[in-house]
Amino acid sequence: MQDNIIPMLGVVTAIRTDTPDIKTFRVEAVGGGKCFEHMPGQCAMLSIPGVGEAMFSITSSPTVKDYQEFSIKKCGCVTEWLHQMEVDQQITIRGPYGKPFPVDDELLGKDLLFIAGGVGLAPLHSVINYVLDNREKYGKVDIVYGSRSKEDLLDLPEIESSWMDPKSEMNVHLTIDRPQDNWDGHVAFVPTYVKELEFTPDRTVLVCGPPIMIKFVLQALTELGFEKTQIYTTMELRMKCGVGKCGRCNIGDKYVCKDGPVFRFDELGELPAEY
């Protein structure tokens, strides 16, 4: 009965360093297997007792059978602690929380466009791999992903070996903010690149990144003829309970933890811009 706010144990079984400030943690239940099932876009509360508890999007796809992964940027108390831990460390975990991306309804059969900036790829990573594992259920797939530098691109080895593999039938467009020596790819901010790529407005868009990037991506998409009803994003606010009761992530008459974190932009338009 207490499951919705009392955590269970998880074990960190692998840690991968992705960028100078992002690591990906593999979490399993004690004795192996996933702690719980989830859908792409849903989140979980991770905690280390005595340090704190925080909400993270689940980065791995539900199609991964044995574990869940979390790509986490080091930026506060809890994340600092997570970044210094070693394999076999136990943590506490509870979830899944929130509304997922509508992968099994609205997105079915659609031509998809993923747009991500920096660690904003983390929540979309789950959706992209879910789409990849059910490739026949979706139309064209394009992924625009940008970061500050080549070193800051999350999941680059996986992007190159899996998403860019012609068998995946996905077009990946990588970009970095400033030119650098070992990079012969595109150089531009994500919103500019989206405009340059001239996507036709028949796509369903999933976007995640820093608020300023989202703002300009939305502008770029509007210029290309996209409607707000075609664009989904996922939000982040401070949370404590995860079940719409502690009041922290309340915006307008919505709670990001339970009514989100996935929102369509037309839904967001009806809410105060307090995010």
Place this chain on the structure above:
Amino acid sequence: MKKLSLNALNRFFGEIAEKQTLIAPIERAGQVDFGVWSESETVRLDVLKTVKSAKGAFFPQVEDMVRFHMQGKNIEINPSEVMNEDFVIFGVRACDARSFDLLDRVFLSDPVDPFYAARRAHGTVVTLACNEPEETCFCSNFGIDAAEPAGDVSAWIVGEELYLRANTEKGETLIKDLEDAAEDAAEETKKAIRAVTEQLPFASLNLEGFDGEHLMEKFNDPAWAELSRACLGCGTCTFVCPTCQCYDVRDFDSGNGIQRYRCWDSCMFSDFTLMAHGTNRPTQVERFRQRFMHKLVYFPSNNDGLYSCVGCGRCLSKCPQGLNIVKVIKALGGDK
């Protein structure tokens, strides 16, 4: 209807307290607040407003949730037990009784909060009509009748007698051994109370426009800047409020394990929404607006039009800057 002489009240309390915990308005250090009754305590049924509301009986200011023991890389998790003993809360006023309904909307909606649900299941609420409503009272605006309080048992003081009416099975069990009385014994008292509440200065506030339909209009009203200017962000309003239910979750390292507990929190505090990359409510204007928008617009929008205010008036007397929800309603409601 049952009755009990006020002289015999302490004996009745003693009988209840033999079997279960009794919570009542008790005077301690010059303040009256809900506390655990014992024979040596002074019960003050004449005081209309306890400093803090009665919500703590079901949503305590601090409540243990889970305890952890750390050993190397391993963690042991021991969830705290939910309330498993019956208790009675006596002397709850009509406004605070309504606040329980509002808290139910939050904590008993899916997914049900196990700690709150257990306290609700084990608690028996005895309410007391307000013989002398005060100038700061405005419960009637929210459809609350101070003369007819809800709860498992409703009670009225008439002269030297206390009349009690059971409204639920729990209530009947509590008062079944008391002396029978005429069903209409409190009618005159009720009339007298209503005559007073009708005349109160804030008896008819104009709440027009506080609904989901006008959400953005209310949010964008320029009046918020002026209304919130004096706010210190002290959170007093939140802590005395019967309907404020925001909470924080914190860990305390006791030296013998780590206790995770939840405690009352306030959206008026600057760190309420603070994240590693900043806060979405950077000034007191946004925080002040959030508190009142939630009570008057967001909550009703999600709860069949019910306002998250019961008109108890505690914020009117406790805010060190003289800010309160009545001023907000007057500035932004139908009379603006």
